[in-house]
Structure formats: structure tokens, C-alpha cells
Amino acid sequence: MTKLEKNDRLVRLSLLMIALSAISVLAIITVFIFEQGTPIMFRYGLKSFLLGQDWYPSEKSFGLLPMIVGSIMVTFGALIIGVPLGLASAIFLTEFSHRRLTRILKPIIELLAGIPSVVYGFIGLMFLVPFIRDKFGGPGLSVLAASVILGIMILPTIISIAIDSIRAVPDSYREGSIALGATRWQTVRMVILPAARSGIIAGIILGMGRAIGETMAVIMVAGNAADIPGSLLAPVRTLTSNIALEMAYASGEHREALFATGVILFVIIMILNTIANVTAARQRKK
Amino acid sequence: PSCRPGRRGHSLVVAGSTSIQPFADKWAEVFMEKRPGEIVDVQGGGSSAGIQAVGTGAAHIGMSSRELKDDEKELYQIEVAHDGLAIIVHPRNPLDNITIEQVKSIFLGEITTWESLNGQQKAITVVVREEGSGTRGAFQELVMGKSRITKKAIVQDSNGTVREIVSRDPNAIGFISLGLVNESVKALALNGVKPTEEAILKKEYRLVRPFLFLTKEVPTGLAKEFIDFVLSDEIQELILKEGLIPVRRVSRPEGSR
Amino acid sequence: MKQRGILVRDFSHYYGQTRSLNNINLDVYRNEILGIIGPAKSGKSTFLACLNRLNDLIPGSRVEGKILIDEQDIYGPEVDVVALRRKLGMVFATPVPLPLTIYENIVFGVRLLGNNNRKELDLIVQDSLEKAGLWGEVKDRLHTSALKLSGGQQQRLCIARVLALKPQYIMLDEPTSGLDPISTMKIEDSLRALKKDYTIILVTNNTKQAARVADRTAFFLMGELVEIDETPVVFTRPADKRTEAYLLGKFG
Amino acid sequence: MKQRGILVRDFSHYYGQTRSLNNINLDVYRNEILGIIGPAKSGKSTFLACLNRLNDLIPGSRVEGKILIDEQDIYGPEVDVVALRRKLGMVFATPVPLPLTIYENIVFGVRLLGNNNRKELDLIVQDSLEKAGLWGEVKDRLHTSALKLSGGQQQRLCIARVLALKPQYIMLDEPTSGLDPISTMKIEDSLRALKKDYTIILVTNNTKQAARVADRTAFFLMGELVEIDETPVVFTRPADKRTEAYLLGKFG
Amino acid sequence: MGPQLRLQPRTEQKVVQFLMYFMTSLAVLVLVFILVVILKNGLPQLSLEFLTRNPADMGREGGILSTIVATIFLTFIALLVATPLGVGTAIYLTEYTVESRITKVIRFGAECLAGIPSIIFGLFGFILFVNKLKFGWSILSGGLTLAFMVLPTIIRTSEEAIKAVPQAYRLVSFSLGSTRWQTVTRVVLPSAIPGIVTGVILSIGRSIGETAAVIFTAGSALRMPTSLFSSSRTMSVHFYILAKEGVSMPKAYGTAAVLVISILVINIATYYLMEKYIRRKS
Numbered sequence A: 001m002t003k004l005e006k007n008d009r010l011v012r013l014s015l016l017m018i019a020l021s022a023i024s025v026l027a028i029i030t031v032f033i034f035e036q037g038t039p040i041m042f043r044y045g046l047k048s049f050l051l052g053q054d055w056y057p058s059e060k061s062f063g064l065l066p067m068i069v070g071s072i073m074v075t076f077g078a079l080i081i082g083v084p085l086g087l088a089s090a091i092f093l094t095e096f097s098h099r100r101l102t103r104i105l106k107p108i109i110e111l112l113a114g115i116p117s118v119v120y121g122f123i124g125l126m127f128l129v130p131f132i133r134d135k136f137g138g139p140g141l142s143v144l145a146a147s148v149i150l151g152i153m154i155l156p157t158i159i160s161i162a163i164d165s166i167r168a169v170p171d172s173y174r175e176g177s178i179a180l181g182a183t184r185w186q187t188v189r190m191v192i193l194p195a196a197r198s199g200i201i202a203g204i205i206l207g208m209g210r211a212i213g214e215t216m217a218v219i220m221v222a223g224n225a226a227d228i229p230g231s232l233l234a235p236v237r238t239l240t241s242n243i244a245l246e247m248a249y250a251s252g253e254h255r256e257a258l259f260a261t262g263v264i265l266f267v268i269i270m271i272l273n274t275i276a277n278v279t280a281a282r283q284r285k286k
Numbered sequence B: 001p002s003c004r005p006g007r008r009g010h011s012l013v014v015a016g017s018t019s020i021q022p023f024a025d026k027w028a029e030v031f032m033e034k035r036p037g038e039i040v041d042v043q044g045g046g047s048s049a050g051i052q053a054v055g056t057g058a059a060h061i062g063m064s065s066r067e068l069k070d071d072e073k074e075l076y077q078i079e080v081a082h083d084g085l086a087i088i089v090h091p092r093n094p095l096d097n098i099t100i101e102q103v104k105s106i107f108l109g110e111i112t113t114w115e116s117l118n119g120q121q122k123a124i125t126v127v128v129r130e131e132g133s134g135t136r137g138a139f140q141e142l143v144m145g146k147s148r149i150t151k152k153a154i155v156q157d158s159n160g161t162v163r164e165i166v167s168r169d170p171n172a173i174g175f176i177s178l179g180l181v182n183e184s185v186k187a188l189a190l191n192g193v194k195p196t197e198e199a200i201l202k203k204e205y206r207l208v209r210p211f212l213f214l215t216k217e218v219p220t221g222l223a224k225e226f227i228d229f230v231l232s233d234e235i236q237e238l239i240l241k242e243g244l245i246p247v248r249r250v251s252r253p254e255g256s257r
Numbered sequence C, D: 001m002k003q004r005g006i007l008v009r010d011f012s013h014y015y016g017q018t019r020s021l022n023n024i025n026l027d028v029y030r031n032e033i034l035g036i037i038g039p040a041k042s043g044k045s046t047f048l049a050c051l052n053r054l055n056d057l058i059p060g061s062r063v064e065g066k067i068l069i070d071e072q073d074i075y076g077p078e079v080d081v082v083a084l085r086r087k088l089g090m091v092f093a094t095p096v097p098l099p100l101t102i103y104e105n106i107v108f109g110v111r112l113l114g115n116n117n118r119k120e121l122d123l124i125v126q127d128s129l130e131k132a133g134l135w136g137e138v139k140d141r142l143h144t145s146a147l148k149l150s151g152g153q154q155q156r157l158c159i160a161r162v163l164a165l166k167p168q169y170i171m172l173d174e175p176t177s178g179l180d181p182i183s184t185m186k187i188e189d190s191l192r193a194l195k196k197d198y199t200i201i202l203v204t205n206n207t208k209q210a211a212r213v214a215d216r217t218a219f220f221l222m223g224e225l226v227e228i229d230e231t232p233v234v235f236t237r238p239a240d241k242r243t244e245a246y247l248l249g250k251f252g
Numbered sequence E: 001m002g003p004q005l006r007l008q009p010r011t012e013q014k015v016v017q018f019l020m021y022f023m024t025s026l027a028v029l030v031l032v033f034i035l036v037v038i039l040k041n042g043l044p045q046l047s048l049e050f051l052t053r054n055p056a057d058m059g060r061e062g063g064i065l066s067t068i069v070a071t072i073f074l075t076f077i078a079l080l081v082a083t084p085l086g087v088g089t090a091i092y093l094t095e096y097t098v099e100s101r102i103t104k105v106i107r108f109g110a111e112c113l114a115g116i117p118s119i120i121f122g123l124f125g126f127i128l129f130v131n132k133l134k135f136g137w138s139i140l141s142g143g144l145t146l147a148f149m150v151l152p153t154i155i156r157t158s159e160e161a162i163k164a165v166p167q168a169y170r171l172v173s174f175s176l177g178s179t180r181w182q183t184v185t186r187v188v189l190p191s192a193i194p195g196i197v198t199g200v201i202l203s204i205g206r207s208i209g210e211t212a213a214v215i216f217t218a219g220s221a222l223r224m225p226t227s228l229f230s231s232s233r234t235m236s237v238h239f240y241i242l243a244k245e246g247v248s249m250p251k252a253y254g255t256a257a258v259l260v261i262s263i264l265v266i267n268i269a270t271y272y273l274m275e276k277y278i279r280r281k282s
């Protein structure tokens, strides 16, 4: 073996060490969150955490059900708003719009993905919340407000991933279909969307992850009542806001319970991530 | 910040109420800036823990945000500030006065509309602070007693945010530190008493709790220096700025929150 | 003289600034096989894409001059492009089955018209596959994925798919490149058989193939039509030096 | 008889499960041009990649049998792969200038050895470009980007870049596909001139090119070496039917 | 839709096209609206003074200098840590290994990391850096937490940039006798630099905009950071507090405008780089 080759081995080894950083960061995070969050769950019983409806930490009552339901509700709401808009935009930008228009619109959408979530929350607080309060009643801080803001926030994610997966469909499919006399829309509906399906689903799941994980914007517009919302206009608290809201003064078991909230959030996100990864991998295999 | 046993020697250990702790941290910081070499170590743990700590000598100064019970009264107590709570509503709300029982019913979720209070058939938006915060703790203690605040209440994590929300929602009611009340909201009179500094100092306004420093003996040395420092104009002014009510009158600066 | 199906007049094509076809003039007779030969990048595929307006899909694509198909100016304002593409079936160099079953690939174009009558579709499938010489090999697995067929079978599937549309013209772009000798032969046989019902344009990079199956042969070079004539003439007495050089393998 | 430079014995190559070369046996003589012809995907490029072990880069690539180059088993444990690759210069089908200047492209391989002596490098650049027949065309713009050269010039640049390494063997993979007649001729001329100093293996999809420049020609089909012989023999009296069919353009 | 109701394909195409056009416009308009509101209200607040003075009276007065400085410090630390790790990982994944269980695990780790909500990073940073390692609420804790957060972004963009380098370059380089490391440093990385820079710039944007992870690790003390261990308030956190507590709407809009403008500049720079180097190549 030459000296150069020996050096190459050394380089490979050091790079492997570095490459393990990503996975070790994940491992460290997992360990710390679980170490902090799980003991209390077992002390009080998993059931009382997951299914308890009363969140009164000062009275040792740690029911997370309202937050779990809240997270699910606003995420679902966000999808109802974000997915149709996002998919339509992605299809329009890839298959229908004039190239020049796409070249203007796509960067705008990508740029807006970078706007900090606090700004979205602020806009929600200033415009959406009063609008809902005046037009529909209630405090305005509500499931509806949170869903709309989250729906807008996940738009860029859904649009860019959907665009990528639609673009990844080989042009030959497009040509083949058009050459057989299909209209653009027929081609999209019958050939392109089915071929891009797993990628699009992966994008939606990632958008879902983003919605579930979003914190600051939600705190600002959701109202944060630790109660299962009875209507779209009622305030709601998500898992993330539960943590962010109470972390500052929490101590002792209260803090542990917040970490337990983190554990539940973490588990949900990991499940979603895995599903997204698997679906995306399926698309790549095709 | 967790509860460690008090260190002896040069450092002054101050422990107790988590409501006072964030303020005391600040005071200690300013103090240590002025007196390099001295160390003031502020710890939480709660009022009872603080009272106990002074009793056992684990802390030099205890902090309590409640009045002492009879069996605790042998300690020396120094009032360093008052924490008043204002019940606030939207400025356009016709209501001016409320009874403590009505407040309790509202925050219990028993009264849900303004009808019985000001005649409007609007649902009440109840706004509270988050679990664990001193303000909520005080409200719980002074108004709610053992009863739970309604789950339906909107929760915010700072007095500023509560005030902001009440100032925007004509149907909202909330509570904040008295020092933070400004023209954007209306502070209700409680049982006919307006929440003014005077009323508080005269003990007429009831939603108020003292911030107490406790010592076992007559304070001496570093403990005395620190207590005197907290009672100095400089810190009392700071206290005012931070939304508390000073025990010594100082001129109120413009635009304080 | 034979009837003319396609008339190309002073036709040029551009990709943005670069000209890919330069002032082409040629006719395609009905029921002939017109072979188009030429080295890589000489504009053969572009020419086919101009005939069924697939080049519409390419941004920056632009044409000059006229193409008349069955007396209709296909770049005219009133043209139904979708109908045009059905009339000119196209087979690509790399076989591209859509990610569907064999059956669904073939009826894809028929379904687009809203015809979902199972019996009719079955007939169309069998008929097209027979004409493309594939029926025997796949009749027992019509409902399996088309992607599992071998390369030669896929290409014949693509031909069958085009036949299902009942086009009048069939354009094939290097349909046998990369195929084995047997598949190549099968496809050449089909083409000869199809000639009586269709007009066929066959682009090929294998000059011998043109010699074998084309009635007339056109030679393209760098976007120009160098010459077009009866196949034997082009191969034995080419009018242009460049044609001769190409046929001798001097380049390409 | 001529000296043998490369001996290939019972050599097979696999991409994962699929066999791409099947039991190849052939010799390459010193200072000859060995032409390799065959249809697409017949394993020609794979064969070259096996000779300089570029196939090491492909995951799942696996070999059986032996290749001896200058009496060294190149798949033996002690082989210096980097040195091997310098010994067998390689020119690819599509010219790939690195995104550097003309000058830096040519000295790229020399610099890798740590030679940064400006004078020596200047000499190497001029010498290699002259041998590749490109010096006259680029000597005034050695420090401009190589990407701006025309296709034919880029390919000659790639040849010069290989010559700068002072290899003993030069392997070219379809070096003139897609080039115009003039460029093709220039490269064929260079090859004939280089023969006296180097051993050349020329893979080409243009059989006529093999006929023109190769001393001996090998015919690959589906991973097998069908036959190898003196070029005139292969072209006029092929031993195998398949060779004949291929040369006649029956497929490919 | 039954067969009777079926629209002509061309009509259907027209209808769908219009619908899509409408929905896209809606999406874009909403997003543009946000931008316009912030800029319209925020730009009038901007002045040299605003950028060069420290906040006073809880942010009611003065400018935002200390929050800008804190943001820069935090971002700098994050990138200092994340860039070598991220680029190294990307090089390993693309150049030094074949697809295997290890690469799958590493890639899975990176993907998962990318999906973890920032609040979880905040909790984690709080426990590890603030508490266990006793860095306290500080620039250092915040920076390290952000580093972990942007690591997957840098890995992914670098990987894509490296993959976008034509395979032919590698083949040529190897065939000219270079070792792997020589190929990486002389051919692959130079071609991939614009893409890698893109990832780094994107990470800057994310760091600047992050609130949840920062508030628990860097704290929210409103003062000029003096050392790595100072607790400091970044622009986003400052904006969050100003806006939510209604401290001062003009200052909130001003801060938001600075925030949004810096992120826009950063993203436009990224976009420009991508246009110029990556998309052009493919």
C-alpha cells in the first residue's frame, strides 16, 4: 500500500467519525429528553399522562390529553388548508404556468419559507385573530386561527417537495402521454400524479411534522387553554406550546412533566419522520 | 436552578419564594456589581422552604411572598415590596367595580357571560397566566383558594401578553401585576376599592401580597447590607419598574409599565 | 405519382437562439416508409417532434415555414393539437411504457377519449398487440406491469400502444437502437406489414436498417436535409459527397 | 511475433448479479492499435474500466479471472492502483474537460504527483498538445477555460491530458462519436502517429473506423468476445456468423 | 363524476387550469401580504439610530443593536460547529462509502434531526448546555443548540451539491491517477462549493429566525453580550417579546423588518447562487 493510500484510509476513518456526528446528536437528544421526561410518566402511570384531561401541575395533575388532541386538531386543520393550496400550486407551477411566471413565483414561495415563525404568529395575532373574533365570535385565539397560520406556514414545504417529486417524474412519461393525445391535465391526473405520489405524500407528512412541531406562532394565536376544544373557535393548547409556555418558571415535577410532553412530541415526530422516509425512499426506488 | 445547601463563608444565601426569586436575582446582580468580592447566592424552593431554611440556618435570608403564620412569627420580617394584582378588563367595558366572589366565579367558569355584570350578553373571555408563574400563584392564593381556575381560560406566559390580549378583546377579563396596568386596559375596583398604591399601603385593596425578607436574628453584616441595599432608592425604583409596589415612596418615572 | 400526405416547406426550427433545423423541404407519400438517417444531433428527432408538435413542450422552441399534413397547416391557429398527435403516432428511441399494466398502457389513449367499454377495449388490445407482433408473448399477462417486459417487448408494446389510437401516420425514432438482432428483426417485419395501412417515418442511426426497410431515404446533417431519394439511389448513387462519406462511415 | 503487453485470461465481470463480461481471453500486443467493436451494451466500456480498475468505483462491481499488464496481476493484493491508472491513460466517449483552464487540465495529473515546476509543466503542456494535434489551435489561450473549446478540440484536449501522464497504454472509448468529419479525421491521424510510442486500445461503435485505424479488431457481443483477429481478416472473412451479421448492419 | 357529467377533455383542462391558477394566486398572495405588512409598517421605523443603539426601557426606546450582535454571535458559533461536521458528513456519505447499513443509519439520523421541532432542541440544549455543562443561559449554549439544529440542513445541501458534480469529473480525475482525497479536494469540492455555501447561507437564515430553541438556551436578557457566557436576547426573541407583550408596536415592526430583510437578503443570495452555479450546470 502506498503512502497516499494509507493517508486515504486515515481520511476515511476521520470522515466516518465526523459522519457519525449526526446520528450521535440524535442519540444524545433522545437520551436526554427521555432521561428527563420518562421517570415521571412511570411514577404517575402512562395512562394518567396520555388520557388525563386535567393539566394542573401545581396540584400534581398532569393530564396531557387536551394537548395531544389540540396538536392533532391544529395539524389536521393546517393540512386541510395547506395541502390543497400547496398541491394546486405545485401542479400549476410545474405543469401549467408559463415558464417565466414559474421563474417569478417559485423563488417567491421559496423565499417565504425562510420567514421566521414568530413573524407568522405576529401577523396572525394582528390580523387573523381580530378578524375571527369580529366575524365569527369567541376570543379569536382559536383552533381556527392556529390552523390557518400553520396551513400557511407549511405551504412552502409542501409546494417545494411536491414540485421536486413532480419534476422527478421522467419527461419521457410526459412525452409518451402527450404523444398519445392526452391533454395536459389528463397527463397530470393519469400519469404524473400517480408516479409522483409517494414523494408528494412524503412532502405532506413533512409538512405535518412541521405543523406539529411549530411552537412560537402557535403560542401567539392559539389561546393555549389546556382544555379539549369544543369548537373551531375555542382556544387550544398544543404539546409544543405547553412546553414553551410553562418552561420558564417550572421546577421539580412540573418541569419533569414538561419534558414528558417533549417525549410524547418526540415520539410522534419520529413516527412521522419514519413514515416520510419510507415513502420517500419508495419513490426514489421507482 | 435547583435547591443546593447554603454555602457558608463569604457568600450570602438567600432562599425561598419563586415569585420573589427572579427579582432577587436581579437585585443580587446589581449588588454584586457594586460590591465586587461579595457573593449573594439566590435560590428558589418556595416560600415555606425559605421560611424553614432561615429557621434551620441553611439560608441567611428567607424570602416569603405570603404573610407568616403564627408559629413562624418569631422570625424577623422585612417587607421589601408589595405585589398587587389588578383585575383588568377592556377600557370600553362599562363595568367598573366587581366583588371578589364574582371574580372567583368568573375564573371558576361559573359565570360565563357578562350579563349579570354589565348587562351585555357576551361570553366572557377569561385570560390567565400559566401554571408555575408567581402571578398565577398569587391569584390562586388570594382569590381562588383551593378551587381550580377553569380549563377554558386562555393562558399566556407574561403579564404583558395578558394585558395585550385584554386590551384587544372587549369581552376579556384577566389579572396582572398592578404595576403593569396602563391606559390600554381598565383595572376594576374590588369591592368598591380602587387598586391604588395608597389603598394597598393602607391595606384596603385586598389583592396584594407582601414580598418579605426573613432573618433569624436582627440582620447584621452582609445580610444587613443587602437588605439595606434592597430598601435603597435605587432598588426601590427598580422594583417599581418591574411592576411591583415599592415599600418606600420614590418618584414614579415617566412611562413605567 | 403517389399521393402526398405530408408537405414540409421552407421549414426551420430553433431551440432558443440555436437553429436545429434549417430550411427543410420534403414530402412524405402515403403508405410509404420514409427512412431518415444522419449522425447524432443532426436534427432527426427534432424533425419528428415538429411533425406532431411535441416540441410545444420545450420552452424556447420556435418554428418558421410551413408543414401541411392532410392539407392542414399544423401550425395554423385552428389546429386541434391533441387530435393531431393522435393522427401521428409516435414511438420513441427508448421504450417508455407508462408505469401501468400492459393492458392499461395500450388502452391509455383510447380511454382519454372517454371510451371505457370493456369489450371494445379488449378487442383493441388484442388487435394492436397482434399487429405489433407481441400478442403471443404477452396474452397471458396483460394485467401485469409493463415495466417487467424485456427491452424488445417494451418497444413493441409502444408500437401497439400507438396502433391502438388508429393513427394515420407512425413515426419511429431509432426504435431498434440497443435491441438484440431478433427483436430488431421482429420490429422490421412489423413495419413492413404495417406499411399497407399506415404511412411510416422511420428515423434510424443504422444506415443498413434504412436500406433494408425504407422506400425512400432522407439524409440529415447538422439540421439540413442533404438529400432525399429512393433508397437504392441514395445508397448506391448518392448525389452529395457528404452522404457518401457518411454511408462509408467516414464520420458519425 | 510481437511482444504482449496485456494478457486477459478467463476474465469475467459482474455488476451485482448481472454478468457484463463473460470469460474473456485476449492479448494486446505492444505498439498496436487494437480496435474493439460491438453493439451498445455489449461490454466494451466495461472491459476498458476493468483494465485500469476504474470499475473499483462502482458499487457491486466484481471480477473473476486474471488480467496481467506488463507481467503484473492487476487484481493482485500489492497493486498500486493509482500508478496503474497512470500507466493506462483513458479517454472517454464524451469529452470531459475539468472546469479548469486548458493549461490546468493538461497538468492536472502531473500536479497530483507534486510536480509544480513551472518550466517543466510548460514543456509538458506544449509537448502533449502537439502530439494531440491541438497546439496550433490553442497555444494563444492556454489560460482560458477548457469548457469553451469545441467538441472536437475538447476531445483532443482529453487526449493531450492523457499524454501528459506519459502512459504506456492509451484506451479510447468511442472518442469520435458525435464529432464532425474533420475532427474525426484529425483524431484518427493522431492515433496513427501515436502508435509508435504507445499501445492503443480503441473502442468504437463505428465499424468503419476500426477498419481504417485498427491493426487488429475484437468483436464483443453481450459480454462475450466473439472473435479477435487482424482487422482485414475480421472485416472480410469473419469466423463467426454474428460478426458478419453485425458488420452487415443486421442489428446494433 | 359519472360518464354523463363528463366534461370535454379540453374544457376540463380549461376549468382545472383556472382553478389551479386561482389557488396558486391565493397562496402567493397570502405570503406576499405578510411581507408587505411587515415592510410597510417596519421600514419607516428603520434608521441608523435603530440599528446602532441598544434597546432601552425593555425595548420601548432605543434601537436593537445588542440583539443584532447577539444574533450574529449565536449564528457564528452555530456555523463554526455545524459546517465542518456537516460538510465532512456529506463527503463521507457521497465519496467515501457505498450505500450500506451505516450510510442508511447516518442518513436516517440526519433526516430525523431535520424533522425534530425546535422546541425539542430547546429542551435538549437547556438540559445539556445550560444545566449539565453549566454554560448557563448563554451565547455558547444557544449557539451549540443551533449548530445541532442546522446540522441536517448543511449535510443535505452539501450532499446534494456534491452529488451534482458530474460523475464524469470523478472518473476523469481517477483515471488521471488521483487518490480519492485528491479527487475530493481538487475536483469535487471546488465544483460543489457554491452548493455548500448555499446550505450554509440557508442555515444562517434558520439561525436568525429561530426563537423557541434560543429562548431556552440563550435566555432573553436584554443587554449587550460581553462573553461567550453572557445571556443574550436575539432579534427574533426580542421581536417575539415586543410583539406579544405589546411593549411597543413600532419597535416590534422595526425589528421584524430588520429580521425579514436580513432573511430575504440571505435567501435571495442563496437563490442567486443556486441559479448561477447549480441549476445552470444541470
Ligand SMILES: Nc1ncnc2c1ncn2[C@@H]1O[C@H](COP(=O)(O)OP(=O)(O)OP(=O)(O)O)[C@@H](O)[C@H]1O
Binding pocket: C015, C020, C038, C039, C040, C041, C042, C043, C044, C045, C046, C047, C058, C205
Ligand atoms: N430540448 C432541447 N433544447 C435545446 N436544444 C436541443 C434540445 N433537443 C435537441 N437539441 C439540439 O438540437 C439539435 C438536434 O438534436 P436532435 O435530438 O434533433 O438530433 P438527432 O438527430 O435526433 O440526434 P440523435 O441521433 O442523438 O438522437 C442538436 O444540436 C441538439 O443539441
Ligand SMILES: Nc1ncnc2c1ncn2[C@@H]1O[C@H](COP(=O)(O)OP(=O)(O)OP(=O)(O)O)[C@@H](O)[C@H]1O
Binding pocket: D015, D020, D038, D039, D040, D041, D042, D043, D044, D045, D046, D047, D058, D205
Ligand atoms: N454502472 C453500471 N451498473 C450496472 N450495470 C451496468 C453499469 N454500467 C454498465 N452496465 C451494464 O453492463 C453491460 C455492459 O455495458 P457497457 O457500458 O460496458 O457496454 P458498451 O458496450 O460500452 O455499450 P455502449 O456502446 O452503450 O457504450 C450493459 O448491460 C450495461 O447495462
Ligand SMILES: [Mg+2]
Binding pocket: C044, C045, C046, C173
Ligand atoms: Mg434523436
Ligand SMILES: [Mg+2]
Binding pocket: D044, D045, D046, D173
Ligand atoms: Mg460504452
